Amino acid sequence: MTTAYFDHYDGSKVFQFLSTRVGLPLDLVNFLIAQVAALCLARLFRKPLKFASPEFRHSVCLAIGLLMGYFCFGNINISAACVRRTITMNESLAQDVRAIRDRDNLTNKEVNANTKGTVDSLDTVQRLPSPLEYFAYTLAFQTLMCGPVVFYNDYINFIEGEQWPGNTNAWLRNVAYQRGGARLRTVRVYGLSAVWHGFHPGYYMTFFAGGLFTVAARKFRTAARPLFVNSRPKKLFYDLLSFITTRVAMTFITTRVAMTYATVPFVLLHLTPSLAFYGCM
Known part of the structure; x- marks a missing residue:
């Protein structure tokens, strides 16, 4: 690891000794620690917090997400990470604000003029989220680092006591596969998957x-x-x-x-x- 890399990384340096010992960059070590921690902390929602209020569960998701983001990205880069995550994850919110504004049911054509398949009506957001709901969804620790991407309604159902929604295929199907015609469906799905992961x-x-x-x-x-x-x-x-x-x-x-x-x-x-x-x- 070079001195320049160490100096420019803004995340936590608590595990610098472990990074040096195993020969991995510090950001990868922090990422792995955060992912393992997320798996362990997610069990809080299975039993200890199963019957807690939705507001408290939102708050726990947001608080742990902020701590995890600060641990991995630091003061400066967490802002960029939040912007990237907000842009990528709020597809359903962006398309369904129109449904709230118009107060009626939108056809698939109105949701997206290029849609050739169907958009699941269960993904429609029925009301604008509160600030707590919005930021807890955007920065939920279970999906902050690398996914899986979930729609807003799936997150809300989970918070209200349902199972955590299943991963990423449903999101890719609704966002990329079913839109824009059948010709480049596979290209769109794999292309979006690559962009979601980064630019390497x-x-x-x-x-x-x-x-x-x-x-x-x-x-x-x-x-x-x-x-x-x-x-x-x-x-x-x-x-x-x-x-x-x-x-x-x-x-x-x-x-x-x-x-x-x-x-x-x-x-x-x-x-x-x-x-x-x-x-x-």
Whole structure:
């Protein structure tokens, strides 16, 4: 770790000794500590705070989120992190303020003129959030560092005693996949995923590879399946073969090899080592 890096990092330096010992940058050490702490603290909402008032649960989410943000980003960079998170996470709030203003139900066309699919009406915000609700949602410690991204109504349901909503696919589906037509759906989803993570080249290489694998798998199925559906025995053979390869062989090939290959740049972050890895493999 260089002196320049240490001097410019504004987050907590309490674990500098651990960073030096394990050979990782201090910001990554703090990030890992914050993520583990978030997992542990989230259990507060399962039992100890399960029957607490929504206001208190909001306050706990906000307070821990602010402390975690200060620990990882410091006085200066936490502002930039909050701005980034507000812009990225408040998609549902931005689109549904119009619903509050007009006091009527919006059609999918009114929500977004480019929408070709459907937008789940359950994501519609029925009232403007209070300042506590808004900032607690924006800075909730469970999702502050790297997600998962959730809609505002999902967060409110969780605070009022429901389960924490399931992760990121639903958000990507509503925000990127179902909007703008079918032509570039996969590109939009993987592109948004890359932008959400940051601006290191490795992120974009990983999600580009993931998109490539997804498109290739779909095209292979489109080309292969019609060859087997014209008769019942062939279709049964195809379904059985698909089940076996998916559950057994493809579990190893896809998960252990293809995804590992695709995600190495996600860890390396930088362009030169990522290209070197792809060049060697």
